[in-house]
Amino acid sequence: MHPSPFPQQPQQPPVPVYEPQPRFHAVPDRANWRYRPRRAFRHSKALRFGTVITLLALCGLVILALVREQTGTEGFLAGLGLAVLPVPLMIAAFRWLDRVEPEPWRNLAFAFAWGACAATLMAIIANGFATDWIATRVEPSSPTEAQTWGATVIAPVVEESAKGAALLLLFVFRRRDFDGIVDGVVIAGITATGFAFTENILYLGNAFGEDQALGSSGIQSVTAATFFIRIVMSPFAHPLFTALTGIGFGIAALATTRQRGRRVLVPLAGLLTAIVLHAVWNGSATVGGLGFIAVYGMFMVPVFGLLIWLVIWSRGSELRTVRGQLPAYVAAGWLQPPEPQALSSMRARSLARSVARRHHGKDAARAVAEYESFATTLAFLRQRAHRGTAGADFVAREQELLHHLWQRKDVAQPALAHAALITAPPRVPPQWGPHGRPAYGPGMPPPYGQGHGHAVPPQHGPGHGPAAPPPHGQGQYGQGPHGQGQYGQGQYGQGHAAPTDFRPPYGA
Structure with missing residues (x-):
């Protein structure tokens, strides 16, 4: 058997399995819990x-x-x-x-x-x-x-x-x-x-x-x-x-x-x-x-x-790292689908903190800021694990960060979902041609169901091709006043639930 001519890429470490309640051993019920590696001398x-x-x-x-x-x-x-x-x-x-x-x-x-x-x-x-x-x-x-x-x-x-x-x-x-x-x-x-x-x-x-x-x-x-x-x-x-x-x-x-x-x-x-x-x-x-x-x-x-x-x-590269590493935790259920996009935008981050402060006060804004910081650190930690420089305590540090994210998700996730909605690029409606198929002129983007990473997101549908625009009263980001949209099925894969914590005050 001849060796493969292509170099082997380091594999990403597995993402912890999502649970309704995080069960970490020896984790006290305390908001300021921190992981501390073992040292030879206690002090x-x-x-x-x-x-x-x-x-x-x-x-x-x-x-x-x-x-x-x-x-x-x-x-x-x-x-x-x-x-x-x-x-x-x-x-x-x-x-x-x-x-x-x-x-x-x-x-x-x-x-x-x-x-x-x-x-x-x-x-x-x-x-x-x-x-x-x-x-x-x-x-x-x-x-x-x-x-x-x-x-x-x-x-x-x-x-x-x-x-x-x-x-x-x-x-x-x-x-x-x-x-x-x-x-x-x-x-x-x-x-x-x-x-x-x-x-x-x-x-x-x-x-x-x-x-x-x-x-x-x-x-x-x-x-x-x-x-x-x-x-x-x-x-x-x-x-x-x-x-x-x-x-x-x-x-x-x-x-x-x-x-x-x-x-x-x-x-x-x-x-x-x-x-x-x-x-x-x-x-x-x-x-x-x-x-x-x-x-x-x-x-x-x-x-x-x-x-x-x-x-x-370099700062833009850091934001791209956040956008590229966090979807693994979306697939595992730890994060909601809109969060990687919101956390990779400085404008969306600031907007999420402002919304939380306006509706729930300074403590909520501080919780959102801490959530953003922990999520960013989690993305960089996973990138270092991909390069092989994360260290032997990667699992414990990852659990620490997920623990802090879980404690703040009730406040932070609705604010980030709202920020993702506000800062998302405007959707361009397709030009409908005969037989119910979208028609595109010169310079227009390709159909929604083709390609990957286009600025125009796919409409909510079975994921097999372009779908008609949603009727009046339905939107992008889940249940409630915005209807049901793209984050249930389609762009982010089959089976991810829409953000259930999307509260009316943020989406009003």
Whole structure:
């Protein structure tokens, strides 16, 4: 027997059999139940958490003392007040990019604290030692030349490596929260925002002290110029550099278990690219004038635009993953047929939360948001199982997510069904020809009963061909005021029941 010339695709893990009531062993009757893998030490998680908090707090105290020593008390307060201005906007922008499956707040808090405290402390110490070494060993022609070498050669390597350490730690110890390029860019951006925040305090504080010594004030002051360059023109500079490292870790997160080289080489390539771009940026700042403007327009702006396009494309890919993975749970009976389409649309998600809040209050809206988050995590978990990277605890984690979905389905499923109805593409009625058959002109879509994946859904019927439009009073989404429609039979297969929880308040 000759081996098959086609490579074998990894098989999807089986979906748990639907039951009227989930029967999971050792699951307490508690809404906040969480799966916790077994560990060698019961308190190892608390110990690690306490150790990380202590180290970051110590780094924060040391960096606070160093910055205050260099800027003085007045300069520190002035720099702090000005440096904090772009932080909420930057964090809000990265949180907006991360709306499909938001990162846990603990990961983002760690990333910001690492960038603001640990990475900045390492950069200040390493840059200071490196500049002194260049000044004493290399013997440059002037102290300014030593600072230029430190800014363009040493600082990019030290700073990008220090910020990239946060990505490495989260990639290793929070691997299940690291799903792709979007997560890498978001974590990198939050880390770099914290780093830029502390660095801006130092630069703005020193500029304020210089103005105080010279008696300068107003628009022509050093503080105003520093604020314009660092806060207005380039608040995204550090996030842009570190995001290249985040893209490398995001691509590594998508690799299979057999692609070990990809997991190592791609993050290193991303880090090297970030270092090079950072060095070019610092070099242009030391040149000043037209060199700075040329680098800003020829490198920074195009790279920033390319990064935004890549992140938006990756977010669309995440939504396509949700749409492609969740129908398996529809076939098993855990989800209702409209849900994969609704959960793969950001507009439908927002609409479902708004409907739940309007009819049942904030608690219902929170339940719908949690339902959307758990369903998205379930889709990504199944995708990782398909790639062979889900881990040995896949079944237990899948049961955990199904457990949380089951607890919130009474509120979330009607809202999502309503959102799917509202956001569905408009149906184009067929042009009826002789003998009761639909007639199509040039440029019109093919008949309803042919093909797969057309924008025009099949009408409710036996599934053997096109059917006439439903009579007045009947619609798409099930029993009740909308009649009986396409989700009973047809597009989603034979035997799936229409959503019985479709309540009149949502469909009215």
